[in-house]
Amino acid sequence: MSLPPNFLDELRARTPLAPLIARKVRLARSGRDQKGCCPFHNEKSPSFYVYDDHYHCFGCGAHGDAISFVMQNDGAGFMEAVERLAAEAGMQVPKPTPQAAEAERREADLSEVLAAAAAEYRRLLRLPQGASALAYLRGRGLSDATIEQFGLGWSGEGRGVITEALGRQGITPGRMIEAGLLKATERGPVDYFFARVMFPIRDRRGRIISFGGRVLGDGQPKYLNGPETDLFSKRQTLYGIDLARSAVRSGATLIVVEGYMDVIALHQAGFSGAVAPLGTALTEQHLAELWRISPRPLLCFDGDAAGRRAALRSTELAIRALAPDRGLAVLALPDRDDPDSLIRREGAQAFKARIETVPHLAQTLFDMLADGADRATPEGRAAFRKRLEAVARSIEDKSLAGEYRAAMIDRLYAERRQGFQKAGPGKSSRQKSPHVSLPRPAIDTETTVGRRARLLTAILLCYPSMLPDLEEAFGLLTLPDDCARLRDSMSEWFHGAEALDSADLLNHLTSSGLRDVADRVISLFPQHTPETDPAAMAELEASWYGIYGLMNLGWLREQCAEQSRRWQEEPEPEVWNRLVSLTRALKRAERGEADSDAVF
Structure with missing residues (x-):
């Protein structure tokens, strides 16, 4: 069965590659990308790299996308791999209907029509009649190489130019209307673009799907995009x-x-x-x-x-x-x-x-919302604060929402303190505070994710008896460098330890030269859960998974589903307890609880 290219493009776009591969391969950050040991051949040093839309092994040459990975790793056929990924992405695989085949044929036909039009527009730009358009582009500072790279062209001065040119190639006006090059009028089909510099619009695969045109002179509209077609939707397309x-x-x-x-x-x-x-x-x-x-x-x-x-x-x-x-x-x-x-x-x-x-978005957002806001009166400041809080609350990730709220409210208070200080003697009864500001670390993804990663590591350092259940999940995370070094040493100790004792683990880390790193990480977690209390340990495990879910929600959902299936097959108390723990953690992660709430 032949599947429409746009369906396969959307499926790949909806399937983040690194999390898919991380289910099978332990990945570590390498610059902007990730790497690990290749799952397709035995190797000790990682040469398997994962990019945003493909993977490549520099050892064995394995290469592909999400569909290829499922096929190669699981031995699945093409359609089986597509159906699995589509189910996870919430997409319906198109059925092999005559209508689907016809839609695919029509898209291919429209692409050919648009490619022919682009070639004609480029040709016209280099003719004497395109001299004014070429002069305009060069006057905007564009080099000939840039003009060629973007396929810029000229539509011709009057109507009928593209109709005549493509007609000589056997392309009918009806096909040109479908492609968005002509429009139907009472007088018959007429060119959609004329007397305009032409900009081909491409999709993510580089296929021309429409055109934009800029009029020379004072005509309106200055810029005109092609109409909506089977290939082109303005709401989904980005130029370049x-x-x-x-x-x-x-x-x-x-x-x-x-x-x-x-x-x-x-x-x-x-x-x-x-x-x-x-x-x-x-x-x-x-x-x-x-x-x-x-x-x-x-x-x-x-x-x-x-x-x-x-x-x-x-x-x-x-x-x-x-x-x-x-x-x-x-x-x-x-x-x-x-x-x-x-x-x-x-x-x-x-x-x-x-x-x-x-600057960070929290700072920029404050400036945007402050533009034109009344901050000179108590009523105005109260209204401005409510707006800041409302915008922060709109962030669905509640942990991040709290960070944004705190960052913006801290800045609001800092401005008020500075205002009081500038008032000077006799202008304000308020005493100058010895603390000029309340410094706060920048809110960014690395700060948030790093804090969570260190908290998860700290719990396992304090309670290594949890490692048998949590080692696999822990191994899937991309960790900051200090936690990654601790994890490697913990794994080495875990697989040779006779008893899972925190003191013995810390002795091992001491001999590995990592004790200072471990102590800094442990300081994030105030221990107060006795390991002899099964209920307390179950709650701690649920808390661990709750934080983990904020970093890898898809994996946690998979584990809940897997444990639910296992409960149906093995209705044992330990299976039920683990299902409860995972489900409680999933609910916490989906609600986006603050880390402090999730743990304590």
Whole structure:
């Protein structure tokens, strides 16, 4: 059975590769990617690398995507692997119907029509009639290599140009209408684009799915995107996504700007992770696509009032879905600047410096919400505080929501303290506080995840009797370097220990030169659970899994389902107790309880 390419693309996009492979392979962070020992051949040194959309073993040459991994690792056929992954992703595998085959044929046909149109537009740009369009592009600072890279072209001056050109290739007006090149009118089909510089729009695979056009002169609309078709949806498409995906894998920053020219200018200046929505505000579909590529995309909209409003709207849309491994950043530009004009005025190095020093989203969000807010009166400050708290509460991950709330409220209090200090003698009866501010560490994914990882490690250092049940789960986590070194030494001790005693484990860590590291990690966890109390230990195990679930919710759900199946087969007390423990942990993780609540 032949499956539609768009279905397979969506399935791969909805299947994060690293968590899938981590079920079978112990992975460790290696720069932006992850690595481990290859599951397809015996090796002692890891040469198996996992990227955002594929894996590769530099030892045996194994290579593929999520579907390939299930096939190679589990011995599954193609359709079996697709059905398994689709079930996990909540997708229905298209049935082999005549309608599905026809839809696939139509998409392939539309792609051929659009590719032919792109070639014609490029040809016209280099003819005398395209001289004004070529001069416009060069006047915007684009090199011939950049113009070629992005496939820019010229539609021709009047209507009928593309109809005549493609007609000579046997492409009918009906097919051109379906592709979005013509539109039907009472006078018959007419060109959708004319007298415009043409920008091919590609999907993530690099396939042309539509065009955008910029009028020369004062015509309106200045920019025009093709109509919705079977291939093209503005709410789901980002301009430049095909080039940005590979660039981000190589270390580029994923930058979201407002338009075609900003994307192209950034790429030419060396910022090849730039993308843009197409004449619409960022949507949830856009954000999902961005997070598939990078855990922290950077919004860089124009510096005018409209750009600031767009940045705030996009941030408020994104904030609900923020998580320790899914963030956002916003780079505010000077008034009346866009990325293109800023780079031309200041240069690429200055723009790079701005990216590298972009503040955390909690700080940026405070500034956005403060813009225009009344903070001079008690009523205004109370209203502003309520707005800060409401925005923080909208974050579904409650642990992260608490961190954002604390960061923004701390800054609000700091401003009030500074206000009192500036009032001076006789202007305020309040005494100057000896503490100028309440410093707080930056809120970012590494801080949040690192704290949880160290807490999980601390519990196992204090209660190594839990290792038989928790070692596998613990081994699947990507840990900070100190915890990773402790885990390796703990595993070595565990497999040779006669008794699972904390004092013996600490002696082993002392001899390994890791005692100071262990003591720092243990200090995070105040021990007060006696190992002789089974109920207390069961509660501690549930707490451990609760924190673990905040870092790997999918795995915890799988364990609950597996233990439930096991209970049906083995209705034994220990199976039931473990099921209760896992279920309690899952509920805690899904509610996103604060770490302190989850443990204590």
